[in-house]
Amino acid sequence: MMENRLLTRRRNVLGCMTCLSLFCCFQPGAQAPPSPMKVSEPVLLSDPTPTRSPVLLKAVNDPHTGKAAIWFDGREDAPVIRVKPGEDLRLTYINAMSTHSQEHCVDGPCMNMTNLHFHGLHVSPDAPQDDVITMMAMPGQSLHYTVNIPRDQPPGLYWYHTHPHGESYQQDLDGMSGAIVIDGMGRYVPEIEHMRERILVLRDRAVEKNDPAAPELRRTVEIPATGCGTSTDVPEHIFTVNGALRPRIAIAPGERQFWRIVNASPDLYADLQVETEQLEIVALDGMPLSFHDPKRRVEFRGHFLVPPASRVEAIVTGPKPGANASLRTLCFDTGPDGDPNPAMVLADLADVAQPAHGISTASVSPPAPAYKPLSxxxxxxxxxxxxxxxxxxxxxxxxxxxxxxxxxxxxxxxxxxxxxxxxxxxxxxxxxxxxxxxxxxxxxxxxxxxxxxxxxxxxxxxxxxxxxxxxxxxxxxxxxxxxxxxxxxxxxxxxxxxxxxxxxxxx
Ligand SMILES: [Cu+2]
Missing domain, CATH: 2.60.40.420 (Cupredoxins -  blue copper proteins)
Structure with a gap:
């Protein structure tokens, strides 16, 4: 429960921090983040908030720890941005972080400069689009993006994350990232239109050597004591899912759900496996498997390696009644000079009550899929x-x-x-x-x-x-x-x- 007290304190700190922008002050009616991390009492996975263009995001940070976050609609909650092919994504990004940081970046204290990269999108690298070279907001400054999503952008899961050279690692580790969905996967995989969709944003949480909660945190995600691969260091990072540590994912026996997973960690590989079930993969890195190969619709895999920044979209079936199943990452050997990347549990599948989704994203008459086969x-x-x-x-x-x-x-x-x-x-x-x-x-x-x-x-x-x-x-x-x-x-x-x-x- 110490974890919860710390989180509550941190939320309060974020709420009363000194701001350079009026926009970043804690707003009336602001809610707590949806998925507080817990060592015990697993929470049910909550979906990230969906939104559409135009989007207003704020970069904020805790003046005491320096830890940064993305705020949306008055709270720490990086939304899922949903866009149709052919639309413009208009996004205002306000840097409301402090000018001095307690966090350390490559060249000393972080300067808290920031920007956004729209990872995987086939768009212009020039301002005001996917430009991380000349577009940079120092604290107190804002960036205004208008990203023209092409009509032939493959539908699927993409993501945005901050990309200031020298400060990218710390900001992404802090969680400054979110999912982007390009609408239209149902054109390529019609059955997903009638399934519950889950967006899973994998991030990682640093577990400091001197953190008294570290052993319990490592136990909670079941990191084996035997080590992994050629690295002999003690693991200092553990995965979270939508901000929660080892949440439960509600899924009924035999229920087929459409899971869209982004590995938003700046340093952990995820070799994903759902025990007892095969992953029915339909898209990788935002691209339906059939996009360049119309005959290839699905790939069944027992586990699948998702490097940092990659995405996998797969149909997952709820295990039989009474069967325990988890979403896990397997041990991945990063090499003798790499950091530990051990096996751990990311989430548990649970047959618990869940509100009826009732959401069919099916269009009345969806446009036919456009394929680009190569000779x-x-x-x-x-x-x-x-x-x-x-x-x-x-x-x-x-x-x-x-x-x-x-x-x-x-x-x-x-x-x-x-x-x-x-x-x-x-x-x-x-x-x-x-x-x-x-x-x-x-x-x-x-x-x-x-x-x-x-x-x-x-x-x-x-x-x-x-x-x-x-x-x-x-x-x-x-x-x-x-x-x-x-x-x-x-x-x-x-x-x-x-x-x-x-x-x-x-x-
Ligand atoms: Cu590298």
Missing amino acids: PALMARIENSPSDFVVTFTEDKKGFYINDKKYGPSDPPMTSISIGAFHHWRVVNDTHEVHPFHIHQVHFLAYAENGRPLSRPEWLDTVNVPVEGSVDLMMDFTDPIIRGVSLFHCHLLSHEDKGMMAKILFK
Whole structure:
């Protein structure tokens, strides 16, 4: 219960903090966050608040601890932003954080600068859209985004998170992220229209070594004492789901629900498994499996690796009466230089009363799905061609590098490409730990790992690069909407903050 008292105190602190903006003062009628973390007495999973454009978000922080958060509608609650293809997402983002922070970023105390990245969307990297290079709000400043969502944006789960170089890790660890849903998955997978939809935002919570609650927190999520992989360090991070520690997810025996899961952790991999049940995967990284391959609708998997920033959308069936089942992450070996990434329980499936959802998102006559199949000859030609560009991840005691360069905000682009074609990129990991590779505004087909063809090539926007290994990618640089200067980087955000990022010019 100490946890609850601390949370209550923290909420009160957030409520009476000194603000630079009138907007950030605690508003009458403000409610507590929907999912307080508890060590005992598991809470029922609550859905993030849905909203549509226009959206007003505020960055706030606790003046005592420095911990930052996104406020929406008067409380700490990063909403799910739902957008239709072809719509404009208008979003005002007010930086109401303090000018001095108690939190530490790469170069000393955090400066509390902030901005937003719209992860996975095929949109312009220029202001006022998905621009994290020139758009930056210092405390007291605001940003005004108008993001033109293309009509052919694949429907699915995307997400927004803060992306200020040097401060990304701490802000994302604090929870400054939320889900984006592009409407229309039912066009590709009609049965989900009649299922209860659950949006699960996985974040992580730091468990400090000297936190007296640490052993109980680790016990609560059932981290085995035997360790995991080659790292021998004590795990210092545990997953939360929609802000709650090990909540219960209401699901009746045999009930089929549509789970849309984003790994919003800045550093934890999730190798997701629902005991006793297969995951019926229908989309990855926002893209229906059938989008480029109309014959492929679903993929059954016993477990599935979701690197930081990736998403998986899957149908989950409630276990038989009396069967205990949990949503778990399995042990994932991050390599000898990686951080511990142990097995743990994220949530429990529970046959408990739940309000009837009664929500069919089915349109009266949904538009037919639009597919973009690629010719096998084109794919074979790209895959068998020499790589057009090689990204090499390296690290040493002073930092993290791409092609021997540490990112600098005023750097010129490391590479430039002419829009209009698919390219073969190879990403090489010359380190003793894994790194998730991500490029803004672009999906790619990951088709080989360590030089060997993958049995199931996947369209992704974030991919794990194995220790001392490589991945081969077919980059989709065909869409003129992405013209401008953009970024690619490691999505372990502490690595990005320390230099593992580079610019690309789409011309
Ligand atoms: Cu990395």
